[in-house]
Amino acid sequence: xxxPAKLTVQGFDIYKNALSRPQQEDLRDAVRDIxxxxxxxxxxxxxxxAMSVRMSAAGRLGWITDRAGYRYSATYPGVRGREQADGQAxxxxxxxxPEQILDIWHHMTGIARTxxxxxxxxxxxxxxxxxxxxxxxxxxxxxxxxxSLGDTATFRMGGVKRGDPTSSVRLESGDIVVMxxxxxxxxxxxxxxxxxxxxxxxxxxxxxxxxxxxxxG
Ligand SMILES: O=C(O)CCC(=O)C(=O)O
Ligand SMILES: [Fe+2]
Numbered sequence: 682x683x684x685p686a687k688l689t690v691q692g693f694d695i696y697k698n699a700l701s702r703p704q705q706e707d708l709r710d711a712v713r714d715i716x717x718x719x720x721x722x723x724x725x726x727x728x729x730x731a732m733s734v735r736m737s738a739a740g741r742l743g744w745i746t747d748r749a750g751y752r753y754s755a756t757y758p759g760v761r762g763r764e765q766a767d768g769q770a771x772x773x774x775x776x777x778x779p780e781q782i783l784d785i786w787h788h789m790t791g792i793a794r795t796x797x798x799x800x801x802x803x804x805x806x807x808x809x810x811x812x813x814x815x816x817x818x819x820x821x822x823x824x825x826x827x828x829s830l831g832d833t834a835t836f837r838m839g840g841v842k843r844g845d846p847t848s849s850v851r852l853e854s855g856d857i858v859v860m861x862x863x864x865x866x867x868x869x870x871x872x873x874x875x876x877x878x879x880x881x882x883x884x885x886x887x888x889x890x891x892x893x894x895x896x897x898g
Contacts, residue, residue, distance in 0.1 A: 692864030700855035711779040733808035823894035824861030839868035
């Protein structure tokens with residue numbers, strides 16, 4: 682994997698076309714394995730509103746949200762079919778972060794430390810994500826790395842204050858974004874998914890992976 686060309690927009694480092702089609706297919710299959718172990722759930726925000734994005738995670742910690750708040754959890758909050766036929770949420774750990782995803786993190790960031798969380802977001806063509814900061818981690822010196830797979834998204838980037846001017850870029854399958862430095866606490870969100878823009882995912886939609894060092898305590 683070469684170091685792809687970088688475009689910087691409002692402090693967000695955007696690497697277009699960073700992953701080849703075979704790499705994207707390999708990642709797609711790795712994500713399928715994660716989702717098999719920890720099926721996608723549609724989380725609710727602390728106010729009780731269902732998110733349009735569905736989520737899973739891999740790693741030591743997964744980011745979750747429910748009525749109790751936004752946080753990282755060492756266990757999967759959903760109900761797993763086979764072992765949890767009684768309908769009780771389990772005390773099941775998240776699956777490990779696949780090696781090829783860790784390789785991308787190390788290669789793109791140059792950071793030796795392994796991320797704690799690989800959040801998996803699945804957007805169907807009507808899903809979006811409102812403008813927000815990623816601020817549930819314990820240390821904002823570590824960047825967040827994001828990988829896009831499947832249909833193109835319109836990704837909106839702002840500043841560190843809500844209401845700062847924004848601009849948007851199209852993130853296509855195989856693009857990588859690194860949010861570090863000034864952009865680490867910048868607002869960002871996904872305005873929309875452009876249906877039919879990729880053949881990577883059989884049923885369409887978009888997968889976004891975000892890698893984070895959580896570093897609590
Ligand atoms: O889907 C994306 O590109 C961004 C996801 C995101 O901002 C997040 O999961 O915090
Ligand atoms: Fe985010």
